[in-house]
Amino acid sequence: MADGQTKGQVESRIAALTGTFVREQLGRGPKEVRAWIIEDMILIRLKGVLTPAEEKLKSDSNGRYMLKQMRMRLIETSRSVLEEAIQALTGVSTISLHADLSIRTGEQVLVLTLAEDLEARFRK
Numbered sequence: 001m002a003d004g005q006t007k008g009q010v011e012s013r014i015a016a017l018t019g020t021f022v023r024e025q026l027g028r029g030p031k032e033v034r035a036w037i038i039e040d041m042i043l044i045r046l047k048g049v050l051t052p053a054e055e056k057l058k059s060d061s062n063g064r065y066m067l068k069q070m071r072m073r074l075i076e077t078s079r080s081v082l083e084e085a086i087q088a089l090t091g092v093s094t095i096s097l098h099a100d101l102s103i104r105t106g107e108q109v110l111v112l113t114l115a116e117d118l119e120a121r122f123r124k
Contacts, residue, residue: 007037018035018082021078031048041113043111044111044112049107
């Protein structure tokens with residue numbers, strides 16, 4: 001992590017790289033991405049992640065189930081790309097990544113737990 005950056009600047013860079021990650025992995029990026037550093041966690045909220053085809057799938061229960069499973073599988077298979085990008089930016093390794101998708105709202109939430117308290121670096 002470059003010296004002199006504020007917590008807000010790093011959070012903004014995390015949000016930008018997450019938007020790029022989603023766009024590269026799924027071919028379409030979210031409408032909005034926000035990121036927060038909270039002690040040894042990074043919380044990322046992505047709004048407007050569903051494609052028009054996925055919006056149609058969510059109208060029936062089998063489609064909702066399939067959609068959620070597919071999105072979770074895509075995150076799982078490409079998580080190392082996101083984790084490496086976060087580590088390159090922050091200098092802190094990721095212990096785990098948790099993800100969930102709301103089919104109803106079209107929001108996705110990612111929570112990364114880190115090997116150390118990243119927020120403490122900004123308290124100095």
